[in-house]
Amino acid sequence: MSQKGKIGVTTENIFPVIKKFLYSDHEIFLREMVSNAVDASQKLKTLAVQGDFKGEMGELKVCVSLDEKAKTLTISDRGIGMTEEEIDKYINQIAFSGVTDFLEKYKDNANAIIGHFGLGFYSSFMVSDRVDIITKSYKEGAKAVKWSCDGSPEFELEEVEKADRGTDIVLHISDDCKEFLDKYKITELLNKYCKFMAVPVVFGKKTEWKDGKQVDTKEDNIINNVEPLWTKTPSSLKDEDYKNFYRALYPMQDEPLFWIHLNVDYPFNLTGILYFPRIQNNIELQRNKIQLYCNQVFVTDQVEGIVPDFLTLLHGVIDSPDIPLNVSRSYLQSDANVKKISTYITKKVADRLAQTFKDDRKDYEQKWDNLKLFINYGMLSQEDFYDRAKDFALFKDVEGKYFTMEEYKTLIKDEQTDKDGKLVYLYATDKDEQYTYIKAAQDKGYNVLMMDGQLDTPIVSMLEQKLEKCSFARVDADIVDRLIVKDDAKKETLEKDKSDNLSQVFRSQLPKLDKKEFYVEVEALGEQNQPVIITQSEYMRRMKQMSQFQPGMSFYSQMPDSYNLVLNSNHPLIKKVLDDEEAKNADALKPIISELKGQEARLAALHQAQNKKKPEEITQEEKDDVANTQKAIDEQRNKKNEILNDYAKGNKIVHQLIDLALLQNGMLKGKALDDFLKRSVDLIK
Known part of the structure; x- marks a missing residue:
């Protein structure tokens, strides 16, 4: 008997909402359809174990099939099926109220709508013009029925013939979703979402190479592993089992360092395997390698905010029925069970590292260079992890x-x-x-x-x-x-005039390098130390490096690198430069220095006299006197520097010492490096 009716929703716009707002996540429809079929098969197993189903169970599998000509995608199972009454209860009555609030709150989030309101089946309308359900219950005497809906609240329900129990969901794919009629696309999605589901999922037949082409065999192409490694008892597994599973998950990755098999049933249920990959210097490329499952059904591989940030560098699988399936990541992040799981995993990871360090320190040290980035990231981002890791974090x-x-x-x-x-x-x-x-x-x-x-x-x-x-x-x-300053004892220092002249000689010949500033100082470092040493401020360098990690410090990255050029006044070569400079420039500098000292003394006297007066008592004439004296001093200093600069230009030792220091710090390049090499040959001759 055929009947028509309306799906029990309090508004008629649920299907346009599904079409429009869920479109960005439309590929998850296949996960929902296959997952429902797996659930139906699992329920039949449970009924058989309990004695409520006494019939012949036969082979339980989920079959996915394509008909490109008919533009249909069909998902079939031999599970418990549905009666007409059950279709009316589970399909026709979408049980939620306040649809207006629902639309406003969840319109931008596909996963939240589907998971939060039990609309898994209705995700099929994201890609379909019409959906048919052909089903027959396992119950004795049950009649097969067909339910059809074209994406409006209108549906048709009629009795049909169906030989076997179970359900066929036939999706009539929309013209704008033709990609889901491509077998390679369906293979990709099945591998992504269904490869570890607990019931065999069949998609077509296995192929073989015959007569120069690929042809189908009679053997079902089962795309999933119904008993993945994490569902097995750790004591039954060998190292090679874990390595093989890792290769299956990540075919192009290097072998992992070691792994943790998670298995807990209180205060929540959790299984999984986490692998420590060989991480070196790229954090970002290693992310999104943990796959999150709920009862072997794929949820997401974007686990940031679900597990602590540093754990996203691990690879592997986490499976828990306590993780809500089909909900948004923001919902997952705020879920109490997920937070408990996150805390537990952090503890297990720390315990595993501590035990590895304790059991075989030599082996742990050999792996340290690969572990270091992960452990450092954990200590930086997770306070409780630092408290645990400080005992097994290493210095090298x-x-x-x-x-x-x-x-x-x-x-x-x-x-x-x-x-x-x-x-x-x-x-x-x-x-x-x-x-x-x-x-x-x-x-x-x-x-x-x-x-x-x-x-x-x-x-x-x-x-x-x-x-x-x-x-x-x-x-x-x-x-x-x-x-490391050991005491306050004063060391020998060069006379100020000599120190100033020496500094100017070297300062005048320093190159102009992009985004680099040099400051010159003279220090008595002992005859055995280098004549010229370049150092860089710890504080400024560290601030510039930290700006790479903290956007609020970006102004440091714009500042030039600041270096100190330290001249070792004890070294024979520096002494030679100083002696030579004095010998060649003494006569020319003598009157300038004399005038300079006289003007400096005059300026000091003027300042001393004016310091005794209030600002308003100082006359303009007195102010002009100070300005003119300062100008005279600047003129004499410029004259002095010109003489020292002219001398320095022709001093090969000065240039050679500067270039050696630059070369040591990787700052001598291009023409400057070529000039250095030629000068080096000339000095050897």
């Missing part, structure tokens, strides 16, 4: 030796504590480029850490906050005696 020094934080503190506290009782951690970022600075520190008995990782700059800043009374300094941030 330039000699390749590994230390826990506590071990390293014990190692350096005697030698690397400064006069104020602060422990100074020295580090390098490039062993070859910073070799001279590393050696200078080692010659002092200091140990130097190797910190060349992507997150080492923010880690250093964090550790300065976490560790008691300490600071970190890169070995080229200053001359070694100023990196």
